[in-house]
Amino acid sequence: MPVLIARRLDEALDELAAHPDTTVLAGGTDLMVELNFGRARPARVLAVDRIDELRQSAGGSRVRLGAAVTYARLLRDGAGSRALEEAARTVGSPQIRGAGTVGGNLGTCSPAGDTLPVLAALDAVVVLRSARGERRVPFAEFMTGPKRSVRRSDELIVAAEWDDAGPAQTFVKVGTRNAMVIAVASLAMVIDRARRRVGIALGSCGPTILRAPDAERFVRVLCDEAGWDRPLRLSEAERTELGRLVSAAARPIDDVRGTSAYRRHVLGVIAGRALARLGAA
Amino acid sequence: MTDVLRTPERRVEGREKVTGTARYAADAAREGMLHAAFAGSPYPHARVLAVDTAAARAVPGVRAVLTGADVRPARFGRRLLDWPVLAWDRVRFIGDRVAAVAADTPEAAERAAALVDVTYEELPAVFDMDAALAPGAPLIHPDAADYRMLGVTRPPVPHPNAQGHQVHEHGDPAAGFAAAARVFEHELALPPVHHAYLEPRAALVWIDGATVHVVTTNKAPFSLRAQLAAVAGVAEDAIVVHTPHVGGDFGGKGLSLDEWPLYFLARVTGRPVRSVLRYADELQISNTRHGARIRLRTGVDRDGRITAHEARVRFDGGAYAAGKPIPFLMPGEAMATLAGYRVPAARVEATCAYTNHLPAGHDRAPGQPQNSFAAESHLDLIARELGVDPLELRERNAIRAGDVDVHGDEWHASEMPRVLAELRRASGWGRPLPPGHGRGVALGARHVGRGKTSLELTLDERGDVVVRSGVTDQGGGALTMIGRVVARELAIAPERVRVEQVDTARSPVDPGVGGSRVTMVHGNAALDGARKLAAARDAGAAPPIRVVGSADQTAHMFGSYAYAVEVELDRETGAFRVVDATLVADVGTVINPVAVRGQLEGGFAFGLGQALMEELAIVGGRVVTASFGEYKIPSIADVPPLRLVLLTDAPGPGPFGAKSVGELANPAVVGAVANAVADAGARVLTLPISAEKVLAALRGGAA
Numbered sequence: 014m015p016v017l018i019a020r021r022l023d024e025a026l027d028e029l030a031a032h033p034d035t036t037v038l039a040g041g042t043d044l045m046v047e048l049n050f051g052r053a054r055p056a057r058v059l060a061v062d063r064i065d066e067l068r069q070s071a072g073g074s075r076v077r078l079g080a081a082v083t084y085a086r087l088l089r090d091g092a093g094s095r096a097l098e099e100a101a102r103t104v105g106s107p108q109i110r111g112a113g114t115v116g117g118n119l120g121t122c123s124p125a126g127d128t129l130p131v132l133a134a135l136d137a138v139v140v141l142r143s144a145r146g147e148r149r150v151p152f153a154e155f156m157t158g159p160k161r162s163v164r165r166s167d168e169l170i171v172a173a174e175w176d177d178a179g180p181a182q183t184f185v186k187v188g189t190r191n192a193m194v195i196a197v198a199s200l201a202m203v204i205d206r207a208r209r210r211v212g213i214a215l216g217s218c219g220p221t222i223l224r225a226p227d228a229e230r231f232v233r234v235l236c237d238e239a240g241w242d243r244p245l246r247l248s249e250a251e252r253t254e255l256g257r258l259v260s261a262a263a264r265p266i267d268d269v270r271g272t273s274a275y276r277r278h279v280l281g282v283i284a285g286r287a288l289a290r291l292g293a294a
Numbered sequence: 295m296t297d298v299l300r301t302p303e304r305r306v307e308g309r310e311k312v313t314g315t316a317r318y319a320a321d322a323a324r325e326g327m328l329h330a331a332f333a334g335s336p337y338p339h340a341r342v343l344a345v346d347t348a349a350a351r352a353v354p355g356v357r358a359v360l361t362g363a364d365v366r367p368a369r370f371g372r373r374l375l376d377w378p379v380l381a382w383d384r385v386r387f388i389g390d391r392v393a394a395v396a397a398d399t400p401e402a403a404e405r406a407a408a409l410v411d412v413t414y415e416e417l418p419a420v421f422d423m424d425a426a427l428a429p430g431a432p433l434i435h436p437d438a439a440d441y442r443m444l445g446v447t448r449p450p451v452p453h454p455n456a457q458g459h460q461v462h463e464h465g466d467p468a469a470g471f472a473a474a475a476r477v478f479e480h481e482l483a484l485p486p487v488h489h490a491y492l493e494p495r496a497a498l499v500w501i502d503g504a505t506v507h508v509v510t511t512n513k514a515p516f517s518l519r520a521q522l523a524a525v526a527g528v529a530e531d532a533i534v535v536h537t538p539h540v541g542g543d544f545g546g547k548g549l550s551l552d553e554w555p556l557y558f559l560a561r562v563t564g565r566p567v568r569s570v571l572r573y574a575d576e577l578q579i580s581n582t583r584h585g586a587r588i589r590l591r592t593g594v595d596r597d598g599r600i601t602a603h604e605a606r607v608r609f610d611g612g613a614y615a616a617g618k619p620i621p622f623l624m625p626g627e628a629m630a631t632l633a634g635y636r637v638p639a640a641r642v643e644a645t646c647a648y649t650n651h652l653p654a655g656h657d658r659a660p661g662q663p664q665n666s667f668a669a670e671s672h673l674d675l676i677a678r679e680l681g682v683d684p685l686e687l688r689e690r691n692a693i694r695a696g697d698v699d700v701h702g703d704e705w706h707a708s709e710m711p712r713v714l715a716e717l718r719r720a721s722g723w724g725r726p727l728p729p730g731h732g733r734g735v736a737l738g739a740r741h742v743g744r745g746k747t748s749l750e751l752t753l754d755e756r757g758d759v760v761v762r763s764g765v766t767d768q769g770g771g772a773l774t775m776i777g778r779v780v781a782r783e784l785a786i787a788p789e790r791v792r793v794e795q796v797d798t799a800r801s802p803v804d805p806g807v808g809g810s811r812v813t814m815v816h817g818n819a820a821l822d823g824a825r826k827l828a829a830a831r832d833a834g835a836a837p838p839i840r841v842v843g844s845a846d847q848t849a850h851m852f853g854s855y856a857y858a859v860e861v862e863l864d865r866e867t868g869a870f871r872v873v874d875a876t877l878v879a880d881v882g883t884v885i886n887p888v889a890v891r892g893q894l895e896g897g898f899a900f901g902l903g904q905a906l907m908e909e910l911a912i913v914g915g916r917v918v919t920a921s922f923g924e925y926k927i928p929s930i931a932d933v934p935p936l937r938l939v940l941l942t943d944a945p946g947p948g949p950f951g952a953k954s955v956g957e958l959a960n961p962a963v964v965g966a967v968a969n970a971v972a973d974a975g976a977r978v979l980t981l982p983i984s985a986e987k988v989l990a991a992l993r994g995g996a997a
């Protein structure tokens with residue numbers, strides 16, 4: 014199995030163009046599991062974790078996060094999104110956070126990928142590049158199913174980009190233990206007070222990351238009424254209604270980690286809590 | 295010199311382990327070694343009609359492919375030989391092996407194993423233990439009458455799908471129930487769980503002339519030797535078993551799986567053959583803790599004192615009884631439904647059923663967590679019904695000297711009342727709790743280890759001692775313990791005693807690690823040897839002085855312990871955290887202070903896993919939690935600090951008054967947690983206590 018360790022982006026893109034059967038390797042925390050269980054037998058491997066351009070990030074009002082930035086780096090240097098940092102903190106263990114990358118999370122595109130609800134709620138754009146050029150795909154269009162995306166085999170994920178949404182954002186994950194856990198359900202909520210935008214996205218609750226548009230609309234109305242730059246005090250009835258709307262947006266299944274009924278219920282609870290916390294801030 | 299036992303021990307194998315130089319069975323290699331892989335059944339129950347190995351044999355690098363026809367009639371087991379080395383006529387669980395491959399590389403072996411083409415005819419499968427024991431259930435072992443039993447004759451069973459069955463009765467249960475002010479009945483259930491040791495099984499087998507060599511993860515090398523002699527039809531002294539470091543055991547490593555086909559592969563190829571079990575296979579085919587369904591009925595007088603007790607215990611033994619070493623073919627403490635209590639009259643019936651699940655076997659305090667979860671939940675429910683504080687109810691029923699226990703045995707001494715008094719104090723029992731919190735108690739008792747062994751000790755000119763023992767060290771600190779016992783008795787520094795673990799050709803027969811035995815048995819043998827050395831030295835014998843130390847530990851004695859656990863419950867999601875825990879344990883004299891703490895803290899975490907999250911989920915006979923991604927054990931974030939109180943002044947039968955701790959304190963954790971969650975508002979009657987079950991219980995549904 015030939016392995017190319019790329020140092021430059023163009024070199025990597027040429028390799029992908031020449032060999033469409035190449036498997037990209039970043040931190041390997043998903044790929045090596047696939048290899049270990051015999052579910053993947055790559056013909057060729059291209060390692061992208063040493064390509065400088067993929068390791069660079071930029072802050073400011075438009076945030077750009079390189080695909081090969083590890084969770085550990087992102088937590089040390091800041092991610093330009095508080096919710097993304099919260100999500101990164103829940104990923105795996107220190108070892109996994111030291112190797113795993115956001116690009117890998119996007120590459121795997123699991124409905125349980127912890128950064129994905131955040132990228133969805135931020136309305137992030139996934140930047141894809143091939144030797145033929147660059148495509149910028151909104152996250153909602155990027156993920157098409159469980160472990161399926163619009164990425165073509167000659168494309169690399171180079172970065173994710175989004176508008177800085179301010180401090181009112183959070184990520185909540187429910188699992189069956191306190192660390193090293195695949196989410197039973199997760200939720201990202203972003204209240205961008207400056208842009209008057211609300212994003213609510215759900216993980217582990219359907220074939221893709223799901224947005225909860227009715228719940229987003231409901232929160233927008235609440236913010237309109239309260240004033241976007243004012244604290245939002247949530248009544249019990251409003252909290253319940255938000256929970257109902259979020260639960261209704263989910264399309265969960267029954268599996269060993271939990272039943273669909275429990276997932277719906279718990280999503281409603283964590284949505285209410287998230288809004289109570291963000292609104293008060 | 296200061297007392298050796300007062301200084302925390304240094305593990306004799308510690309340096310090797312932390313520097314990565316320790317060698318395990320999977321590291322063993324020999325010139326010309328082949329690698330094994332296996333083909334297993336995709337069906338939980340099926341007839342094997344034909345096995346075509348042509349494609350497998352054609353894979354480059356393949357040296358041998360064996361099927362059931364090549365090994366027939368070889369079956370293996372620790373006591374009952376009921377598990378075919380390779381199935382020839384019938385498979386009984388998903389993963390049951392039908393073919394074995396030896397090849398130049400593991401990859402070639404795997405590829406070939408996947409190409410073994412088996413024609414099956416599916417048979418009706420039975421997964422539920424009660425269904426298996428019902429009249430007319432599909433028979434899983436129609437040929438059971440032909441099976442061999444090592445050392446003893448097989449006790450009769452009431453149903454062909456029963457592995458084992460026991461009934462105990464003492465006192466007058468009918469009169470006791472008639473005299474009771476109230477009678478309570480509850481049923482509880484637990485799924486199978488896995489030990490989750492770090493090291494998967496591994497073995498290397500080669501045949502050198504007339505001698506069969508086995509390097510293994512089996513923690514009882516002499517037992518493996520006896521079993522292999524029976525399976526292979528060779529003399530015991532023609533087999534040498536080498537057990538290097540064992541990377542965790544918890545009872546699971548007493549059963550060998552790969553050694554049997556490796557023996558046949560080594561014989562046909564004339565080459566050494568090695569295999570390392572994939573962890574997915576550990577979780578799918580190795581012996582688990584028995585799943586159980588337990589119904590308890592107990593009568594109490596007006597003060598909540600037990601007058602009579604009745605129990606019906608069902609264990610899911612899975613497809614084979616091979617993993618169980620005790621003659622009754624049941625988990626060791628199958629009958630201990632109210633351990634640690636005074637039970638004036640009881641009738642206990644336990645049955646272990648064959649099902650088409652993966653085989654169950656021994657796991658740290660076999661049978662006890664199941665019975666403890668049932669009993670401690672049951673008594674807690676009784677306390678709440680009676681309006682008696684749960685700790686108070688236990689204090690009233692705790693066994694005291696002169697009382698009989700659930701087995702009808704009289705205790706001549708009991709630390710249980712003291713343990714509970716200490717628990718009340720140390721846990722701050724009764725202190726008001728914040729809203730949303732709950733507090734639970736559970737007690738437990740376990741017999742100290744029994745058995746006999748010998749080991750050799752040599753005192754040299756410098757006054758240093760070498761001990762040679764056949765005992766393995768699975769991480770419990772056996773070798774360190776032996777060294778410290780000798781050092782203390784001879785009043786020399788522990789560094790001056792070297793303990794060598796040697797293979798079965800170079801050691802007196804040894805029972806291996808298990809049954810909480812090592813400190814009691816090997817410790818006493820070490821003490822005996824040290825005394826003999828001292829006597830010979832004092833009598834003027836010239837070094838090197840060589841003696842054999844022996845012990846036969848038969849004393850009947852229990853260690854007692856109790857937990858108080860506090861949880862914080864989220865009523866909206868059902869999620870809860872264990873926020874505080876106290877363990878009071880009656881451990882006798884402490885020889886390895888660090889290891890005693892490690893065993894008790896580890897036992898707590900072990901039990902916590904079973905309480906909170908561990909479940910080998912099996913759907914239609916298939917284990918669906920076949921990796922540590924799905925089969926969850928606690929992380930450090932799930933384990934609260936444990937307040938540990940040791941009672942060391944009630945001596946046990948071990949060296950200097952030691953008692954056993956290895957399996958002492960894991961069983962009652964499940965009950966303590968369940969009771970704490972119930973105190974916070976949610977009674978859950980099945981393990982694990984998931985947030986989802988808690989939420990259902992909070993809403994008044996069945997959990």
Ligand SMILES: Cc1cc2nc3c(=O)[nH]c(=O)nc-3n(C[C@H](O)[C@H](O)[C@H](O)COP(=O)(O)OP(=O)(O)OC[C@H]3O[C@@H](n4cnc5c(N)ncnc54)[C@H](O)[C@@H]3O)c2cc1C
Nearest residue numbers: 037039040041042043044104105113114117118120127170
């Ligand atoms: C023990 C353990 C715990 C874990 N816990 C969590 C958790 O809590 N939450 C969570 O979300 N995930 C978890 N994971 C999964 C994994 O760590 C994450 O998905 C991680 O983000 C993957 O990143 P990576 O760099 O290791 O990806 P890799 O394994 O290197 O790659 C993953 C996939 O993405 C592709 N890929 C990687 N980079 C690119 C790129 N730049 N362009 C195109 N394709 C690319 C690869 O080809 C591959 O298909 C866990 C994994 C393990 C082993």
